[in-house]
Amino acid sequence: MARHSVLGAVLVGALALAGCGGAKVGDTSSGATGDCGTFNLAINPWVGYEANAAVLAYVAEKELKCKVTKKELKEEVAWQGFGTGEVDAVVENWGHDDLRKKYVDEQKTAVSAGSTGVKGQIGWYVPPWLAKEHPDILDWNNLNKYADKFKTSESGDKGQLLDGDPSFVTNDEALVKNLNLNYKVVYGGSETALIQAFRQAEKDKKWVIGYFYSPQWLLNEIKLEKVKLPAYTPGCDADAEKIACDYPDYDLDKLVSKKFADANGPAFQLVKNFKWTNEDQNTVAKYIAEDKMKPEDAAKKWAEANADKVKAWLPKA
Amino acid sequence: MVAVAAPRQLPRLFQHKKSLIFAAIVVAWLVLWLVFRNVGTLALGAADLTPLHRWINGVNDAVGASRNSNPVFLYFFNEIRLVIDEFVTFIQALIAQPSFGRPVPVIGWLGVVAIAGFVSLAVAGWRVALLTVAGFVFLGLQGLWQESMDTLSLTLAAVVISLLAGIPLGIWAGLSDRANRVLTPVLDFMQTMPTFVYLAPLTLFFLIGPASATIATLIYAAPPAIRITAHAIRSVPRNTVEASESLGATRNQTLVKVLLPSARKTIVLGVNQTIMAALAMVTIAALIDAPGLGKTVVKALQTLDVGTAFNAGLAIVVLAIVLDRVTTAAAGERRKLPRWALFGGLGVTGVCVYLSHTYLWAAEFQSDVEIGSSINKGATAVTEWAQDSLPVLTGGFKDFVTFALINPLQALLAESPWFLVALVVVALSFMVGGVRSAIVSAVCIALLIATGLWQDSMITLASTLVATILVMLLGIVVGVWMGRSRRADRFIRPVLDAAQVMPAFVYLVPFLALFSASRFTAIIAAVVFAAPVAIKIIADGIRAVSPATVEASTALGSSSWQTIVKVQLPMARGALTLAANQGLIYVLSMVVVGGLVGAGALGYDVVAGFSQGQLYGKGLAAGLAIVVLGVMLDRLTQAAAKRWTN
Numbered sequence: 001m002a003r004h005s006v007l008g009a010v011l012v013g014a015l016a017l018a019g020c021g022g023a024k025v026g027d028t029s030s031g032a033t034g035d036c037g038t039f040n041l042a043i044n045p046w047v048g049y050e051a052n053a054a055v056l057a058y059v060a061e062k063e064l065k066c067k068v069t070k071k072e073l074k075e076e077v078a079w080q081g082f083g084t085g086e087v088d089a090v091v092e093n094w095g096h097d098d099l100r101k102k103y104v105d106e107q108k109t110a111v112s113a114g115s116t117g118v119k120g121q122i123g124w125y126v127p128p129w130l131a132k133e134h135p136d137i138l139d140w141n142n143l144n145k146y147a148d149k150f151k152t153s154e155s156g157d158k159g160q161l162l163d164g165d166p167s168f169v170t171n172d173e174a175l176v177k178n179l180n181l182n183y184k185v186v187y188g189g190s191e192t193a194l195i196q197a198f199r200q201a202e203k204d205k206k207w208v209i210g211y212f213y214s215p216q217w218l219l220n221e222i223k224l225e226k227v228k229l230p231a232y233t234p235g236c237d238a239d240a241e242k243i244a245c246d247y248p249d250y251d252l253d254k255l256v257s258k259k260f261a262d263a264n265g266p267a268f269q270l271v272k273n274f275k276w277t278n279e280d281q282n283t284v285a286k287y288i289a290e291d292k293m294k295p296e297d298a299a300k301k302w303a304e305a306n307a308d309k310v311k312a313w314l315p316k317a
Numbered sequence: 318m319v320a321v322a323a324p325r326q327l328p329r330l331f332q333h334k335k336s337l338i339f340a341a342i343v344v345a346w347l348v349l350w351l352v353f354r355n356v357g358t359l360a361l362g363a364a365d366l367t368p369l370h371r372w373i374n375g376v377n378d379a380v381g382a383s384r385n386s387n388p389v390f391l392y393f394f395n396e397i398r399l400v401i402d403e404f405v406t407f408i409q410a411l412i413a414q415p416s417f418g419r420p421v422p423v424i425g426w427l428g429v430v431a432i433a434g435f436v437s438l439a440v441a442g443w444r445v446a447l448l449t450v451a452g453f454v455f456l457g458l459q460g461l462w463q464e465s466m467d468t469l470s471l472t473l474a475a476v477v478i479s480l481l482a483g484i485p486l487g488i489w490a491g492l493s494d495r496a497n498r499v500l501t502p503v504l505d506f507m508q509t510m511p512t513f514v515y516l517a518p519l520t521l522f523f524l525i526g527p528a529s530a531t532i533a534t535l536i537y538a539a540p541p542a543i544r545i546t547a548h549a550i551r552s553v554p555r556n557t558v559e560a561s562e563s564l565g566a567t568r569n570q571t572l573v574k575v576l577l578p579s580a581r582k583t584i585v586l587g588v589n590q591t592i593m594a595a596l597a598m599v600t601i602a603a604l605i606d607a608p609g610l611g612k613t614v615v616k617a618l619q620t621l622d623v624g625t626a627f628n629a630g631l632a633i634v635v636l637a638i639v640l641d642r643v644t645t646a647a648a649g650e651r652r653k654l655p656r657w658a659l660f661g662g663l664g665v666t667g668v669c670v671y672l673s674h675t676y677l678w679a680a681e682f683q684s685d686v687e688i689g690s691s692i693n694k695g696a697t698a699v700t701e702w703a704q705d706s707l708p709v710l711t712g713g714f715k716d717f718v719t720f721a722l723i724n725p726l727q728a729l730l731a732e733s734p735w736f737l738v739a740l741v742v743v744a745l746s747f748m749v750g751g752v753r754s755a756i757v758s759a760v761c762i763a764l765l766i767a768t769g770l771w772q773d774s775m776i777t778l779a780s781t782l783v784a785t786i787l788v789m790l791l792g793i794v795v796g797v798w799m800g801r802s803r804r805a806d807r808f809i810r811p812v813l814d815a816a817q818v819m820p821a822f823v824y825l826v827p828f829l830a831l832f833s834a835s836r837f838t839a840i841i842a843a844v845v846f847a848a849p850v851a852i853k854i855i856a857d858g859i860r861a862v863s864p865a866t867v868e869a870s871t872a873l874g875s876s877s878w879q880t881i882v883k884v885q886l887p888m889a890r891g892a893l894t895l896a897a898n899q900g901l902i903y904v905l906s907m908v909v910v911g912g913l914v915g916a917g918a919l920g921y922d923v924v925a926g927f928s929q930g931q932l933y934g935k936g937l938a939a940g941l942a943i944v945v946l947g948v949m950l951d952r953l954t955q956a957a958a959k960r961w962t963n
Contacts, residue, residue, distance in 0.1 A: 045604075045615060045616075045619055046619060047619050047620060050619070071525055071606045072603065072604075072606050072612055072615070072616075073525065073604070073605060073606055074517075074604055074605075074927065074928065075928070076517050076927065076928065076929075076930060077516070077517055077520050077525065077604075077605055080381065080517065080520060080521055081520070081525050083381065083384060084384065084520075084521075084524050084525070086524055086525045086526070087525070098929070098930040098931050099930055102378065102381075102930060106378075106382070107381070107382055152833065152835070153715060153716050153719040153720070153833075153835055153836075153837070154719075154833075154834075154835050154836065154915065162834060165928070166921065166924055166925035166928045166929060166932075167928040167929065169929070170363075170364075173362060173363055173364065174364075185363070186834065186915065186917070187363065187912075187915065187917045187921045188834035188914070188915050189834070189912045189913040189914060189915060189916070189917070189920070189921050189924055190913040190914065190924075191619075192618060192621060192822070192825065192826060192829060192913070192914075193829055193834040193913070193914055193915055194834075195621055196621070196826065196829040196830050196833075196834075197829070197833065197834060199830075200704075200708070200830055200833075203705075204708070217620065240364065288620070289619075289620040290620075292620075292622065
């Protein structure tokens with residue numbers, strides 16, 4: 001008997017709950033998509049890229065009524081996606097001559113869609129306190145003088161030059177050798193390792209020198225100073241083993257799949273026209289990294305404040 | 318009594334002579350090392366390639382270029398991809414993603430909680446069912462319902478496919494020695510080959526999407542199911558099988574009526590291990606756009622947002638603990654639910670599913686008592702405190718271990734000429750396991766040289782050995798404690814589970830602050846991941862020592878220390894060797910993660926290969942070197958274990 005009443009009570013209770021109701025699924029309908037269709041946007045894993053992509057996605061959805069599919073991928077995989085038709089656009093590319101050769105020149109599945117307007121820089125950086133107390137460290141000629149200070153458990157009797165994310169080309173081993181520096185390249189292996197090293201170095205006044213790049217959201221927080229290496233001249237990096245000059249400045253550009261470009265739809269027009277500045281990107285990157293805003297919200301905030309810039313990207317009707 | 322105090326002593330003289338030869342080999346090595354230091358170390362610069370590496374690059378490019386014309390792709394891989402994609406998308410449509418033109422999944426949170434609770438109730442009993450319901454509601458409260466369901470969908474898909482393929486293969490390997498011999502190296506390969514190596518090629522074969530993510534997961538997750546099934550079939554007592562055969566049963570009848578039922582419990586444990594392995598892949602699969610919690614972790618780490626990453630990592634841990642407890646309980650005694658509970662549960666579940674299908678409040682988890690942000694804040698605060706106040710202590714500890722342990726070992730291995738190391742390893746292998754072991758080691762060393770990454774392999778080997786030593790120290794201390802005290806076990810076990818499935822990068826961020834980017838950080842990360850396995854194995858081994866023996870020892874007036882050292886540890890030496898073996902393999906599976914925090918060597922080679930096209934071949938070769946190291950160390954520890962336990 002008891003068990004029947006338990007069962008009954010449960011059922012009655014549940015049905016009563018159901019009767020109370022609430023909003024039913026399907027009461028509100030979602031927005032329809034326009035003639036733009038689907039736009040497959042690769043998201044490479046760093047904040048500056050995310051800033052570009054978030055703004056593009058926001059504009060594509062809001063103004064062009066595209067259905068934007070964001071795909072979070074490492075660079076290699078994203079470029080591969082041009083050929084398989086699963087990625088339409090990569091919207092911040094750092095050089096990557098090897099990928100360019102493979103997918104643009106050989107397989108012909110990708111084409112360039114012009115500059116993003118953002119200038120990229122790679123080099124050796126030190127924390128601000130160090131640059132302030134020992135200004136001469138910003139010249140590579142004086143690096144050997146301080147090599148002892150940079151010793152760590154990993155570098156033995158030499159100074160440690162911390163390298164990070166292997167996604168970018170590094171000539172650091174060749175540079176150390178050819179500039180006769182008493183340093184050893186230690187591979188941190190990730191951007192996280194670099195950021196933690198610099199943060200701690202600034203906080204505790206520790207001696208750290210490492211490979212870094214701008215634009216990068218950390219630079220909003222800690223103004224790392226770049227060490228001057230022998231100036232870059234075109235062709236000075238032709239022979240990888242003999243490199244003894246600084247890294248070139250990168251014009252960060254956009255790549256799209258051949259199919260996407262040929263179709264020439266509104267989303268492609270938008271990607272092609274998209275161009276802003278380091279400052280713009282830093283603003284959005286700061287919203288995301290420091291203010292912990294969602295990329296969509298960060299993009300919205302920037303786009304609403306910069307309506308004229310956004311307007312210039314829209315396809316001419 | 319004598320047998321209790323001194324279990325199975327090897328003949329004294331024999332042991333004595335052996336250790337003399339051992340010492341002689343080591344001394345000879347040290348002397349020759351002084352003479353030949355830095356000669357013939359086969360070093361290779363970070364950006365340098367060998368012809369093998371270039372050749373692999375060429376193959377990779379050729380495959381990529383022919384993707385759209387090659388019939389193997391068009392009619393084979395594409396078909397597999399389609400089936401798996403459909404399967405995963407279907408599960409996602411049921412519980413995770415808006416589907417069938419609705420803004421929400423078919424079954425909302427209330428329905429999923431009810432189904433999970435009911436299934437747990439049916440297979441694992443009341444207590445586990447309560448845990449399940451609490452765990453799933455917790456996921457919602459964390460503000461991660463949809464992400465968790467995406468992860469659950471992918472995990473379920475990978476596990477189902479793993480089992481569909483794995484259990485039959487396991488049965489086959491259990492019945493046939495030949496199949497077992499063929500499968501074992503394949504499984505070793507699948508488990509130790511770093512995922513980074515095949516992640517990019519997978520998306521070439523199966524495109525970006527759920528299929529690639531699922532396949533990446535199941536490559537790592539299927540082997541435990543196969544191994545444990547095979548082991549289960551083999552462990553069925555011979556006389557049971559013979560009895561069945563003498564009664565005139567056919568092979569099929571014996572399999573279905575005798576072997577499978579007696580192996581059932583162990584096979585369920587295989588399912589359990591497969592689920593855990595699948596959850597361990599969540600973050601890595603996110604690098605090729607796998608939906609779910611992994612994405613949250615990866616994204617949060619771009620800005621070093623430990624709080625958010627920890628919250629998502631915790632959700633993975635909760636999922637893992639729930640699934641683990643359900644499957645473990647299911648492997649235990651078979652329970653029969655009273656009929657009223659069964660039908661009552663079914664009814665409630667049905668109503669909940671209906672509600673969650675129909676009403677928004679039951680479909681989307683909208684909680685006003687959200688706790689995700691508090692967890693986030695708490696984790697951030699703890700991390701900041703640790704980063705601010707501990708580095709002075711931890712930095713010193715790092716330097717001590719590095720100079721006392723890592724550097725000398727690495728100098729010996731990586732700065733000796735290759736032929737000297739080869740000679741020493743082969744000689745030691747011969748002493749440990751006879752001619753067979755010597756041959757295996759010799760072949761492995763030849764393969765390491767062929768990869769072109771000999772010196773990197775030796776550096777990685779040095780770190781691996783240090784990490785394994787630390788794992789065993791922790792394993793023995795904590796394992797003995799847990800084995801002797803039920804209460805300790807109850808408190809420590811969930812922590813161990815958490816350490817095993819919490820994505821490594823969540824704790825690597827504070828570790829980097831505590832220990833800088835260094836080999837030591839990599840070693841600590843490996844210890845966090847590998848120690849739980851060793852601890853659990855040793856705890857179980859200690860507990861399995863018969864209580865009568867322990868009581869006898871205590872009755873004879875032994876102190877706790879004497880009982881542990883003279884009775885419990887020696888009698889659990891099977892477990893100790895198993896722990897060492899598994900500890901090594903788990904440490905090796907963290908080599909790549911180590912590459913991300915300053916370990917350099919093979920780990921870094923793999924990471925770089927994943928990130929840069931021209932280094933792809935080198936990355937693959939480094940992956941192979943890790944596999945070869947794994948096989949060599951595995952066979953050696955097994956041979957040593959055999960000698961020691963017999």
